[in-house]
Amino acid sequence: ETGVTQTPRHLVMGMTNKKSLKCEQHLGHNAMYWYKQSAKKPLELMFVYNFKEQTENNSVPSRFSPECPNSSHLFLHLHTLQPEDSALYLCASSPGQGPSYEQYFGPGTRLTVT
């Protein structure tokens, strides 16, 4: 079974829409991450959760709202996005938080904001 799954794989939304991205990990990990990957910028960390508690918010605009109901699931709620928010959104998980733990990435959700 695939370790980290993300749905949907592709999403097109208008600037006034509200949508949610879902991430699920089947690895028994305690830490989960949201990253943004844009075409011409390095991979950017957005949020980190460890044991369901948010431990990192990397100055992300409030139009992105994360939710972690349990250690296996992570959501990213989107509302009133801007065209520059179009990107690949990657979820990752690791046994614990920190670079000494290997992060396992999902395949990403390709988001287009029109």
Add this chain to the structure above:
Amino acid sequence: TQLLEQSPQFLSIQEGENLTVYCNSSSVFSSLQWYRQEPGEGPVLLVTVVTGGEVKKLKRLTFQFGDARKDSSLHITAAQPGDTGLYLCAGANFGNEKLTFGTGTRLTIIP
């Protein structure tokens, strides 16, 4: 803000050739990781180097961490089409839990 510059940004070579890609920074890192990302997938960790000057080999891939822990290189011998992908380096900062990702090298191996 720490920055990891990777070079070249794009590289396209014939199957069987050798290549080296670089990851450079003015900052010192406690460890450095290399990932490969294939189209439609997330990055997959290839290796972590921890000690300055460390060299690690993974089949045809050789990774080196600079003595000063500010830079790293990835050398591929006899490249194969399966090596095609986006190669990312990521440095771990002393004292916090964050990884800083590099700008990436997009590698294409032509059969």
